[in-house]
Amino acid sequence: MTDYGRSPGPEPWHPDDPLYGDQGWDRGQTGHGGWDQYGNPVPQQPYPDAQHYPGQQQYPQAPYPGQQYADPGYADPHYAGGQQYPQQPHWDGQQQYDWSGQHTVPTHDGYAVGVAETYGQPPAQADPYGHGGYVPQQPAPQSEPEQTAEWAAFHEEAEEPERHPFFTGTSLADYQEDERERFVANDDDDDEYEDEPDDERNTRKGKKKRSGCAVLVALLVLVGLVGGVGYGGYWYWQRHFAAAPDFSGDGTGDVQVVIPNGATLAQMGNILKRNDVVKSVDAFTKAAGGKPLQGGVYMLHKEMSAAAAVAMMLNPSSQNALIIPEGSRATRIYQAIDQKLGLPSGTTENAAKGADLGLPSYANGNPEGFLFPMRYSIGKSTKPVDFLKQMVQQAEAEYGKDDLEAQAAKVGKTPYEVIIIASLIQAEAQERQDFYKVSRVIYNRLDQNMALGFDSTINYAKGRSTLNTTNSDTKFNSPYNTYLHKGLPPGPIDNPGHLAIDAALHPADGNWLYFVTVKPGDTRFTNDYAEHQRNVAEFNKYQREHGG
Template sequence: MNDLDLFSDPYGDGRPSDDPRGRQSRRRVRKRQKRRRRNGRAAALFALAFLVAVFGTGGVLGYAWLDDKWHPPDYEGRGAGNVTVQIKDGASGSAIGTTLEQHRVVKSSRAFVKAYTKELKASSIQPGFYQMRLKMSSAAAMALLLDPKSRAGNQVTIPEGLRAVELYKRLEEKTGISAKEFQAAAKKPQGLGLPEYAKGKVEGYLYPGRYDLDPNGTAAQILKQMVGRFNKEAESTDLVAKARKAKMNPATVVTLASLVQAEGGKPSDLPRISRVIYNRIDKGMKLQFDTTVLYALNERRLKVTQKDLLTPSPYNTYLHKGLPPGPISNPGPDAIEAALAPEDGTWLYFIATDPTNKVTKFATTEEERLAIEKEFRAWQKEHPGQ
């Protein structure tokens, strides 16, 4: 065998290269290769078409998304009709926009936020109720919120220390809802949200402060709003835990605070008045507060007679030891804090020696008490009839 003999049989099986079976086998191989190439080209074309469709659609959707972001849907013009909308205290531009969208004032909150961020006076929007129009442009809605004339609610400030009956009269003046309706609502405490320890009584739990009242609200809704403010403040100050630490229940704290508030003149006096209450109860002394007698009589005056002091009422602390059975006013945060943290001292007495200027003086001994009482009598002579 020479060197060329090594390549004379390419298949190594001894068959000549022109064997018909070899040619058939080669043809089958070539057909399979052609089919693979055709299928590969089809797959490549399909993949290319798919990519074009995906990225083409994505481009359209991406443009639509950007266009919506840059130009959020918005109404045109000043709108029509009327709707009352409440803007809550501390609401952000986004929160205001959501509220307006929910009430169909603006078409989208995003459009309003865009107008809000452009308005330099946006932060001056006040919480409360506003008379808005339906389907307004965001710019028009923004302008209306900045217009004081669009305020729709009744703004009322409830001072600390009012009794419930006094509070009802003030609300009557502001809302047109009669005091009797408020009294009737207070007698149905189930829907007012009172804490369990209030035992169904609103006195002490109508929290003082500034309120924006719904112009369409009922007596019950307004009382519920005020009780809700108390609950919020009680939660934020952890009233229940602080009362437990002071070995009292929350209702006792509120009752004590109501006395402090009723007797107090200046905020700085409140912790001292609280200490007097603690000291007298610790010593088994009756509180003998005129304010409790006047609460039982449903009167407001400085002069209390001997006959008044005999008023048969559980609220009369001249007749009964300890705290009255419930609050005698609606105290504010300073009085509640004073009830929980009285100032250190040995005082057993206090007298408002100059009610005109809210001057209160404190005493530990009977001799000191007589001295400050003398100052009060001198003030009474200078202010007859009070």
């Protein structure tokens, strides 16, 4: 059949069927019967040269009353056996069609074979002539008005705008216009890939985006490298060939600058630059060179040349500092702070009482021995308690350098006992080489349970500083009187420096039990008491001669 086929009902074939009206296969009746131009069946005309098989009875061709045969191919031929077969048209002698629209049957030599056996009895109606045969049922003819209405409906439908097969509510023209606009809006200039599958297109676009990002990153890296090389070259040229920015002259005005102890030249230069003293750090470091600049409080000028700033810092008059000598007692330090800050006498000592200075627990709140002696920066706005805290912090740093706790355990002493011994050494020794010998005398006497008998402890107890000690002084009632009490005093008698601490931890080797400084630079050590008495006699003679 054709693509349109034929429905099993009475409707005619579609007029657009390419086989419609084909005069080459009109069921063996060329020019007779068939369909008209509207697809309706036309009554069969009698054949002028009709032939009959032998013994066949011929019936008139007039239609049965009330019935019209639309298919002239289905005549009423009869055979001897009284069995009737409808005549079927042929298609090139190969395939025979059941014109009822139900079956297609195979043919052999142009004749239908086994129709009844293969497909069952075809639909038929009783023979009106009473011969017992079967006449195939034909579709009823349609009236002319109905044919005209159907044909008009067909043409009306054909004249409507063509619809998109998937969107029944939209015309094909509108759909194509929408598709064109969407394509233009999303066009990425990749026309050669318009037939590409979606997954491959997405993969390709993802690669293009990644490639673009890679190019951008590479460009940024390249720009960074070029910029870095350029900046490095500029910096190297400025560092080694160009003169560092600098002010000229001695500057104007006054500014107080605090340089921490241990600061490097670069750190000093940064502080001076922040205070507008010098213009650049490089200019200051070049001007300072290897000069002995130290931390402290300096009175300088603004916008000075680097050379002028260095020269002024080396001038003692520009330094605003407080120097605490080694062996200074706490009472003497309090007085020095009051004088430096212009405070009433006793202000610092009263502030120290009950203040949290950061002392270790074994100090029992006594700052003596923990106000480390050195040069300190001090400004006009410095508070006494803050200054004392700074000194305590410095002492802890110095004791940490000496590994005080571990080294004290090696000599069988506590850290606090080492500080007390160091304070005794600081008060008794005068020359550097004597510090370690005095330390040995202290250890030897403690080991032999002898009284230390130091005049320095009596002076501390009595709050004085003298080299002359009388017999009555040796009887002064104080726990610090080492003539009356054996062992170490209850606390340090001054604030020792680093050398005294080191000597207390590393006493010299010797058996000395006595020593006396006959005159400056002449301290004599011995383990013989009689010799010691002779040395004491020489000391007294020297004092009488020099008004001591």
